Amino acid sequence: METAATHIVVLGAGFGGLTFCQTFRHPNARITLVDRQNHHLFQPLLYQVATAGLSAPEIAQPIRSILKDSRNVTVLLDQALDINLATKTVNLEHNTLHYDYLVLGLGGVTSYFGHPEWEQFAPGLKSIDDAIRIRRQILLAFERAENARHSEELDQLMTMVVVGGGPTGVELAGAFAELARYVLKSDFKHIDPQRARVILLEGSPTIMAHFPPELQTSARTQLEKLGVDVRTSARVKTIRKECVELEDGTSILAANIIWAAGVSANPLTKKLGVELDRAGRIKVQPDLSLPGHPEVFAIGDLVLSLGDKGKPVPGVSPAAMQMGKHVASLIEEEVTSGPVPPEDRTPFEYWDKGTMATIGRSKAVAKIGHFEFSGFTAWLAWLGVHLIFLVGFRNKIAVLFQWAYSYFTYKRGARLITGLSNDAPLPPKQN
Amino acid sequence: METAATHIVVLGAGFGGLTFCQTFRHPNARITLVDRQNHHLFQPLLYQVATAGLSAPEIAQPIRSILKDSRNVTVLLDQALDINLATKTVNLEHNTLHYDYLVLGLGGVTSYFGHPEWEQFAPGLKSIDDAIRIRRQILLAFERAENARHSEELDQLMTMVVVGGGPTGVELAGAFAELARYVLKSDFKHIDPQRARVILLEGSPTIMAHFPPELQTSARTQLEKLGVDVRTSARVKTIRKECVELEDGTSILAANIIWAAGVSANPLTKKLGVELDRAGRIKVQPDLSLPGHPEVFAIGDLVLSLGDKGKPVPGVSPAAMQMGKHVASLIEEEVTSGPVPPEDRTPFEYWDKGTMATIGRSKAVAKIGHFEFSGFTAWLAWLGVHLIFLVGFRNKIAVLFQWAYSYFTYKRGARLITGLSNDAPLPPKQN
Numbered sequence: 110m111e112t113a114a115t116h117i118v119v120l121g122a123g124f125g126g127l128t129f130c131q132t133f134r135h136p137n138a139r140i141t142l143v144d145r146q147n148h149h150l151f152q153p154l155l156y157q158v159a160t161a162g163l164s165a166p167e168i169a170q171p172i173r174s175i176l177k178d179s180r181n182v183t184v185l186l187d188q189a190l191d192i193n194l195a196t197k198t199v200n201l202e203h204n205t206l207h208y209d210y211l212v213l214g215l216g217g218v219t220s221y222f223g224h225p226e227w228e229q230f231a232p233g234l235k236s237i238d239d240a241i242r243i244r245r246q247i248l249l250a251f252e253r254a255e256n257a258r259h260s261e262e263l264d265q266l267m268t269m270v271v272v273g274g275g276p277t278g279v280e281l282a283g284a285f286a287e288l289a290r291y292v293l294k295s296d297f298k299h300i301d302p303q304r305a306r307v308i309l310l311e312g313s314p315t316i317m318a319h320f321p322p323e324l325q326t327s328a329r330t331q332l333e334k335l336g337v338d339v340r341t342s343a344r345v346k347t348i349r350k351e352c353v354e355l356e357d358g359t360s361i362l363a364a365n366i367i368w369a370a371g372v373s374a375n376p377l378t379k380k381l382g383v384e385l386d387r388a389g390r391i392k393v394q395p396d397l398s399l400p401g402h403p404e405v406f407a408i409g410d411l412v413l414s415l416g417d418k419g420k421p422v423p424g425v426s427p428a429a430m431q432m433g434k435h436v437a438s439l440i441e442e443e444v445t446s447g448p449v450p451p452e453d454r455t456p457f458e459y460w461d462k463g464t465m466a467t468i469g470r471s472k473a474v475a476k477i478g479h480f481e482f483s484g485f486t487a488w489l490a491w492l493g494v495h496l497i498f499l500v501g502f503r504n505k506i507a508v509l510f511q512w513a514y515s516y517f518t519y520k521r522g523a524r525l526i527t528g529l530s531n532d533a534p535l536p537p538k539q540n
Numbered sequence: 541m542e543t544a545a546t547h548i549v550v551l552g553a554g555f556g557g558l559t560f561c562q563t564f565r566h567p568n569a570r571i572t573l574v575d576r577q578n579h580h581l582f583q584p585l586l587y588q589v590a591t592a593g594l595s596a597p598e599i600a601q602p603i604r605s606i607l608k609d610s611r612n613v614t615v616l617l618d619q620a621l622d623i624n625l626a627t628k629t630v631n632l633e634h635n636t637l638h639y640d641y642l643v644l645g646l647g648g649v650t651s652y653f654g655h656p657e658w659e660q661f662a663p664g665l666k667s668i669d670d671a672i673r674i675r676r677q678i679l680l681a682f683e684r685a686e687n688a689r690h691s692e693e694l695d696q697l698m699t700m701v702v703v704g705g706g707p708t709g710v711e712l713a714g715a716f717a718e719l720a721r722y723v724l725k726s727d728f729k730h731i732d733p734q735r736a737r738v739i740l741l742e743g744s745p746t747i748m749a750h751f752p753p754e755l756q757t758s759a760r761t762q763l764e765k766l767g768v769d770v771r772t773s774a775r776v777k778t779i780r781k782e783c784v785e786l787e788d789g790t791s792i793l794a795a796n797i798i799w800a801a802g803v804s805a806n807p808l809t810k811k812l813g814v815e816l817d818r819a820g821r822i823k824v825q826p827d828l829s830l831p832g833h834p835e836v837f838a839i840g841d842l843v844l845s846l847g848d849k850g851k852p853v854p855g856v857s858p859a860a861m862q863m864g865k866h867v868a869s870l871i872e873e874e875v876t877s878g879p880v881p882p883e884d885r886t887p888f889e890y891w892d893k894g895t896m897a898t899i900g901r902s903k904a905v906a907k908i909g910h911f912e913f914s915g916f917t918a919w920l921a922w923l924g925v926h927l928i929f930l931v932g933f934r935n936k937i938a939v940l941f942q943w944a945y946s947y948f949t950y951k952r953g954a955r956l957i958t959g960l961s962n963d964a965p966l967p968p969k970q971n
Binding site: 166167171180183185186203204249255295506507510511 | 578595596597598602604605608611614615616617634635679680683686687726727728729937938941942
């Protein structure tokens with residue numbers, strides 16, 4: 110008698126979902142991986158696409174390509190609309206899937222803390238399309254600045270505000286400062302690079318809150334050396350077109366405002382009927398399963414903490430990958446030997462490999478185990494780690510080449526304004 | 541007494557306009573170069589972006605970057621709306637320019653021979669945005685095919701029609717055939733690569749009309765070896781959504797229809813009040829100036845022929861570059877020694893360096909002087925020539941790397957579906 114193979118549905122081909130599919134090995138199970146994009150995105154380098162350093166295909170790899178040797182995985186380009194835990198069904202836009210096990214790796218979305226209307230004025234950075242939109246907007250501001258006639262207009266065009274002093278905000282602010290300093294200077298005739306201002310706003314008293322205090326200070330100093338105006342305890346009151354208003358009454362006029370302040374879990378978690386935090390993340394069991402649903406697991410940025418006494422796991426890619434691997438081994442075991450009650454399963458333990466953020470050319474901060482680095486050493490470590498984890502041999506070489514090129518020439522390789530015909534504003538009317 | 545510098549306005553930063561700016565050297569003249577894109581596009585490789593072989597930034601270079609050492613050139617990101625030859629004025633969308641000399645290098649647009657309504661069903665390939673749109677559409681068709689349940693639906697999804705058997709059509713058809721043959725086979729689980737069909741439609745009795753007969757035959761044989769269905773004397777009657785109807789009554793159902801059949805001059809030429817052919821191209825004087833306007837020159841794809849007895853110059857990049865250089869030397873001379881009547885100026889002579897087209901891996905046709913090549917030798921020549929002329933050191937290395945990668949791995953480096961959120965259709969609803 111043939112046993113019907115166990116069907117595992119994985120939602121999301123981010124670091125967690127992809128690692129699950131790459132790790133899971135059992136002949137008597139089939140996996141359906143669903144993502145609404147055809148590519149896995151190496152999100153840690155997305156800010157370099159937004160700042161014209163890398164081109165989009167260099168940090169994205171077709172999911173099918175990555176998994177082409179996993180014969181038991183079917184990849185579907187589709188979007189999950191609803192999940193019914195009672196009937197073990199996932200409704201996609203173009204299909205309906207029944208599962209024996211469900212792995213939720215849907216990741217996060219940009220969150221505006223209850224002000225979705227700010228998005229149009231301060232785009233976030235989660236997808237390739239976001240990055241290309243930001244790149245277009247920034248490069249267009251430079252073009253407008255080159256033709257600006259009035260001093261106030263020029264100031265506004267040459268000002269960039271990054272909201273949020275976490276790693277993404279810090280990396281963006283550093284990359285913008287370098288773009289303005291080096292690229293503007295050599296290519297534009299009328300722009301005075303001294304005029305370019307990059308302002309990093311952080312609501313709490315310090316940037317890089319999850320880093321040790323010495324590295325926070327070092328990151329701030331390195332940013333300031335690049336000319337970034339770092340303002341901590343600066344809470345945003347409202348954002349309008351090309352204007353940020355702070356709670357202390359200050360207004361900043363800036364042609365480019367980028368939002369890097371908040372991430373919340375994919376809103377689909379709200380339909381699960383389980384306990385969530387304010388950011389929509391799930392309080393999973395120690396084994397990463399959902400309370401009351403041992404056949405459903407959440408991984409990556411969807412996870413708040415492990416049980417009641419668990420401490421929060423940071424929303425970084427190594428955590429998501431470790432979770433994917435953990436869930437794969439739990440399900441493999443059950444497919445082999447039958448169900449195990451959640452309380453008897455091996456609990457997930459996060460192994461903190463360290464954290465790092467790059468600030469610019471030869472500038473970074475890193476914490477690996479008990480070691481803390483900053484400056485050139487941290488930057489080299491950052492380069493190495495990101496190259497090792499970048500998916501796809503071709504992409505590694507291509508990115509290495511772009512970085513070497515930028516390092517030695519002070520140029521950026523992807524200064525392309527595209528999509529002009531659709532929605533981008535053209536330079537303003539002149540007098 | 542200081543003489544006011546001569547002002548030269550150049551419209552378009554294609555091969556012609558850019559070469560003009562790079563060649564022109566005279567301290568007592570200033571040039572304003574206007575383009576509605578921020579980048580110069582290496583159009584001969586655009587089909588490789590459309591077929592997921594190269595990423596957009598690899599064949600595009602910021603115009604400012606290319607011209608950063610030309611201190612007398614000002615680059616404007618703007619669009620020409622009208623030209624007044626009597627008042628020597630160009631109206632841009634955001635500016636008005638007065639010129640002493642005007643160089644028109646506006647290039648061509650896709651022409652549907654009086655059927656603009658076909659464009660929505662059969663996009664042409666002139667810009668980066670076009671290429672990314674085609675890439676998205678083709679890759680989505682593969683995704684839909686993977687999930688298709690019905691045989692007829694699958695056939696339609698796996699059929700690509702290229703209309704037009706000139707070099708662009710031949711190159712596109714070859715690249716599509718390779719994409720379907722090699723990429724589909726390895727990455728998709730359900731698609732049978734034998735089912736993929738690429739049909740090349742040409743209205744005249746032969747493809748590659750401007751090539752010698754032996755090379756036409758060779759190109760056809762090489763395409764057929766790749767599995768391309770080449771149909772000559774096949775005239776299109778009408779194009780509907782995913783359907784091409786031919787004049788002989790045949791209908792072809794195809795999810796992807798690409799238009800490579802016609803190019804006409806930028807429609808701005810219609811506002812000049814000079815004699816044009818049906819494709820909007822200008823009958824210039826032997827020196828490339830407009831009849832009656834010795835201070836206005838047309839170069840590149842805007843030019844039909846040289847005077848009444850001149851033979852047509854092909855719309856290829858070497859011709860545009862030679863024209864840009866010729867006009868630069870004429871104007872330089874006049875700025876130095878005063879005006880010369882058009883009839884006394886050196887006439888332009890096109891030096892035919894040869895033509896070539898690539899059909900696929902190790903497949904091409906080339907004619908250089910009296911030598912005709914096909915197959916591997918022609919392909920190597922094609923690679924070399926395109927690398928030499930590709931603007932920008934970084935781009936050369938990046939493209940060389942991508943080509944080497946694709947050659948040895950049979951993979952494509954830029955299989956990215958982007959812009960999904962805006963206008964692209966998702967896979968169809970399934971039963």
